[in-house]
Amino acid sequence: MGILDKLFGARERERERVVPDHVGTLEDFERVVKQAGGPAVLYVWGDACGPCKRMSHEVVAAATKHAGRVRFAELSTSGDRALLAALEIRATPTLIVYDAGEELGRQTGFRPASWFDEMVAAEFPEPG
Numbered sequence: 001m002g003i004l005d006k007l008f009g010a011r012e013r014e015r016e017r018v019v020p021d022h023v024g025t026l027e028d029f030e031r032v033v034k035q036a037g038g039p040a041v042l043y044v045w046g047d048a049c050g051p052c053k054r055m056s057h058e059v060v061a062a063a064t065k066h067a068g069r070v071r072f073a074e075l076s077t078s079g080d081r082a083l084l085a086a087l088e089i090r091a092t093p094t095l096i097v098y099d100a101g102e103e104l105g106r107q108t109g110f111r112p113a114s115w116f117d118e119m120v121a122a123e124f125p126e127p128g
Contacts, residue, residue, distance in 0.1 A: 046092040
């Protein structure tokens with residue numbers, strides 16, 4: 001169970017909130033992010049990270065707003081150490097943006113909801 005599940009639980013999901021997919025293993029990462037077939041954002045967070053707790057709300061809002069357009073996933077730093085090392089995670093919160101399994105870029109530190117909207121509009125514009 002990830003931080004987003006802890007914060008919002010199953011009842012919130014029933015209220016049309018989109019909670020990012022939890023990634024706990026390399027296999028999860030491959031399936032959820034690398035093989036997403038389109039845009040994906042991986043949110044890496046830590047239990048003791050204050051900015052992570054604040055940003056979790058922003059991530060859920062972005063996942064809800066951009067559902068069907070961008071897939072959101074979350075990974076805890078208490079998870080698979082080999083995966084964290086392979087992703088070269090040095091700080092939290094970290095956001096890694098992917099398209100068709102390829103990393104486009106990453107940002108470290110708190111980002112407000114407006115950042116997600118601007119990033120999605122810039123990296124994944126609406127067709128036509």
